[in-house]
Amino acid sequence: MPTEAEVRLRERLSKLRSLRLLGGAKVDGEVERLERQLERISEEPVEDGIWRSVELARDDDRPYTLDYVDRIMDDFVELRGDQVRADDPALVCGLGHFDGRTVALIGHQKARDLRERTRRNFGMAHPEGYRKAMRVMQLADRHGFPVVSLVDTPGAYPGVAAEQHGQGGAIARSQALMARLETPTVACIIGEGGSGGAIAIALSDRVLMQENAIYSVISPEGCAAILWRDQDEKAKAAAAFRPDAAHCLELGVVDAIVAEPPGGAQTDHDEAARLLADAIRASLNELDGVSGEELKRRRRRKFRSLGVYAVNT
């Protein structure tokens, strides 16, 4: 006997099939996989539910990039600095062994205590961070190492120096580089996927998203301030633009949802890391044996297909 939640999910899936111009081939080919994915989601998010994901995505006890690195990578060596100006601790880059092979890791890093939070700038990277990520991606490309990105940022840092050092251009060029890589790339949104700061490292062959992560064009607070002219309407704003994982999957923005331990990733870091590692491994396995040229072509075609519009007749 299907539960009410399941019935609603199936309805959502049937809507997905009928969505116009969502990139037909992609939807047709992946409906089965989406069905399996959607089965994992236990309930239809409503306003409270969506706000709950926002809170879970920002939970202080949620595992951060280095918590995962400790658990899923061996021999991790951090690489620092953009080789031009500075090192940006808000974005961690390095090489390590994952499943016995070398991968490049790029990830935003938040922190729990105040001093460390300040040092990590709350996971908000400067252009120097994105330039560091670019040089590590280039290194990976030269050696054929897969690039794994872990996205967890409220957004790129909105400061004077960040602007002067070319924040917009750095985000654009990091994406442009990712569109050129001839090595497999997997990104996972592990907390907050905040706008340009997130997409800068997430133009990947496979984009995954943890069950309680959020991925959005603007923070709920920012959206509320602009459209409602009142920051306190953040829950309404979040409900309106729906940054939750199910919605991102529905729109084809992410390829798969990564399950979290019951109650959320913050309850059991080891289990969360195991589930994340499984998902990354599965994605890398799917990409094994595909030529660099073909990876690049498919990656561009995937992003080219994103968007929903109508043709006026």
Next chain:
Amino acid sequence: MASRIDVSIEHSHAPEQPDSAKPHPNTCPGCGSHYRDDELDAHLRVCRQCGHHFSVRARARVGQLVDEGSFVEEAADLRSDDPLGFYDLRPYTERLAAAELETGLGDAMVIGEASIERRACALAVMDFAFMGGSMGSVVGEKFCRACEGAIEREVPLVSVTASGGARMQEGILSLMQLPKTVCAVEDMRDAGVALISVMAHPTTAGVLASFASLGDVVIAEPGALLAFTGPRVVQQTTREKLPDDFGLAESNYRFGHVDAIVARPQLRSYLGRLLGLLTHADRG
């Protein structure tokens, strides 16, 4: 499908500004000079007293730049959809309808083919008057088609941007227009076709953080705000003291982010020269 979530709120929270509080659009914010429409248009909408560049609508911009009669518009039939059933103080569909009525445009970008100083090119021109020139699925799609047109005809693409960034009403799909347009630019690069990016006021957030910054040559209009984050938000979040020219074209030029600042009366001939340099003679 579950019923749409009601996100409307009491309108008393957000009083509309009275019209009298806004300066007249033809009054120069630089020096206070006031112009009739025809006077402004005759001078490419540049203030004759202080050189302030007033904003230019997309069709007017095309008219200023291209050889007369050479512009052929493409993809004019694309319209925004409402994938989220979004509404804030007003439904998105209503905002779209109002913008279309007000501007006579289907969305915030006009694309097509044209020639500038007898050099063939593709064009992608944004219109700030259409919902703040925000980039949603239609702008992203049109820009990609402009790139594809340029590749097909083997001509450079000239983009003119004026945008507040991604269109929030399309949620995450608007963010996806960043990688989408970036991929289209990379396809142009692979095909050996150049992108000339002209940044007009304002070119900010999602548009600056995607195709606009990827021009092989990047040109700014004088006084244009070119910033990932605008001065008000930077001030509010960081409490930093902002330099007087924060985010302006002149500051971007000083920091090495743009190749040139070109005043509007010189823009057409400047583009003509660049197109001459970036067009491959052996390709006809």
